[in-house]
Amino acid sequence: MSAATPRPPLTVLLATPRGFCAGVDRAIQIVERAIEKYGAPVYVRHEIVHNRHVVERLKRLGAVFVEELEECPPDRPVVFSAHGVPKAVPAEAKTRKMLYLDATCPLVSKVHVEAGRHFDAGREIVLIGHAGHPEVVGTMGQLPEDAVTLVETVADAEAFTPRDPARVAFVTQTTLSVDDTAAIVEALRRRFPAVAAPHKDDICYATTNRQEAVKAVAAHADVLLVLGSANSSNSVRLVEVARRAGAARAHLIEDAAALDLAWLDGAAVVGVTAGASAPEVLVQGVIDRLGEAFDIDVDEVDAPRETVSFKLPRALTG
Template structure:
């Protein structure tokens, strides 16, 4: 007579899965600060508080703030004059705060300080009479915000090495370059090399524009991807830094999937997978990482291993008007 089949037998029957969890992953200091700004604005001014553009590119975060009373809009003309408004972490063109001041609105700027640093560099380069070559992705809010810091026609966007070859400048033109903060470290290095070869006198920024969090998360993926059969990246399709993590894994020769949360995972992806890499873009909260691990544990017997490649202790100050 066969022994009765218990649930722990089913657990033992699950295939094992080693999950390599990248560290650092998830929220960076700029995202932490931006979310806290919206939450504090809601406490200080009461709901509703308007937010121009998604505060960060993560649907879970945006929906959570919406439930607390935040209203997300694309343009300032959608905000009533007497309502407080927060500008997103990606930064805005100079015309936006100027219009808010003209309308005597209450506004709080949640632009990441590392993006603001790029804005200040752009202003200084223009003051020196340089034309700026900006490396970034057309249409991304950060690119729109940075290009909006300088007079029209004083900054030219390039996205690829091929774009550099098409630039209408000569080697003696007074040029400088800046970059979006959330780019691929490797791609950007290639574009910068192409710029320096074509324009030997081009002026570089004093320090790397790609932010520490973007660089650290890409480095962590480079560590886990070669040891994994599949990498899952938690992040939004419109999150530049998250999409770059997928690309980094694929360049390491490991298939990668971008998911917004655990419900996006197709269990068929795990066929033949014994080791899975897991990371999260800078806009994705840690609770989504745990949600994914819990979902994987429904299908497999999980062994978690954290792979740490850097320590992050960066903290950014809140705007003065929200500090008691």
């Protein structure tokens, strides 16, 4: 009987931090607690976070996902997603006397407050973000229709023509590429030296930290795998950041089943990370799959741990 073919060696570098951020963790807990307190079904307007596995698990617990309030019965609770909603949505819920719970990430709410302050101060607002993303829709929906101009690229920033160049402010989507956003901000500041900026970067700590962690891993990896869904902005950005940092073979995958082992041909080191809405169980699934095909040595890249946490709504803690 011949000996089994030895598995080729493979070093797996785990990026730290990775996976769930405090805003995602809070949003998921709000849905779980609402189901515990009020029973099923609990309705959720839009995907609570952009991850298929998270959404499917919550469906099994009793969550029903809809796109608009008109799809919700008035006698059941409804949760607003972590991405935030236009002001018209809670206003409609109040009119219909619905019980609603707002799972908007506090760091997104901070951007809403900033935009409101700029508007009250008479400034024209530039929102740096991606058209159609729920967070952008929610932020633009905080103010009258002509109060906010969406800018997606440096070219957009160069073409933007304000009513008064001396009264301009900018805010940003929280899940953007740090480097791309810096280039857009530089263009705005060059054109409008008096532009009002956020007191603290709008791109959230979790997005920034995960991008920095990917840069550290990409420098040493032949292949880099990002766990996350295709509609997750922060996950897509991680792939872009990885490629720019030297990991030309960077791939976004939903889970271990989506991993094509042919991608690893000739690779000695593979980096693994997860977007802020991707659960750690998906990372473990990829490690397990790699362990079936390779003799793996797992090395977690050392970095400071995140300690941020956000409180749940009082309605769920009383």
